[in-house]
Amino acid sequence: MQNISDSGVFIKRFGDNAKVAMKPYAHRDDYYIAVLLTEETALVEIDFERIELTEGDILKISPWQVHSKPSGAVWQANGRMLAFSPELLSEPETRLIEESIAPYPFNPGKNIVADIDTLCSILERNEGKHSISVALASSIKQNSIFPTEVHREDT
Secondary structure, eight states, X not given: OTTXXXXXXEXXXXXXXXXXXXXXXXXXXXXXXXXXXXXXXXXXXXXXXEEEEETTOEEEEOTTOOEEOOTTOOOOOEEEEEEEOGGGSOXXXXXXXXXXXXXXXXXXXXXXXXXXXXXXXXXXXXXXXXXXXXXXXXXXXXXXXXXXXXXXXXX
């Protein structure tokens, strides 16, 4: 994480408005990743298990989990990837994330997805401003990405 962000928080878009391409091979990272799919569907592999993301889904990837875009998969999807250092989490937050959220997507509903997307836009605009980045990432994780109870809301 230190190589990509001084604040411990990094955000990027994928899809039509992407500034950078997703890595096309299986790899591990030393930080948490929350993927928000805002349009269409996408196939991903987490620890070599294929998972389909649909519009509005959020997927958590823990540090050191192997993840990739499956070979031959064509993404038509748009979304965001929020990465943040494990050091930004308290011990109870880390325990909650690891014990209660499986590496399967969940959909918190249209309103929360829209709020997360807005917060991510603000985070993108303030990239490089340490205190703002940490505060926004904290707001996103506390209010939506890592809920205490994972459920699908009717949208």
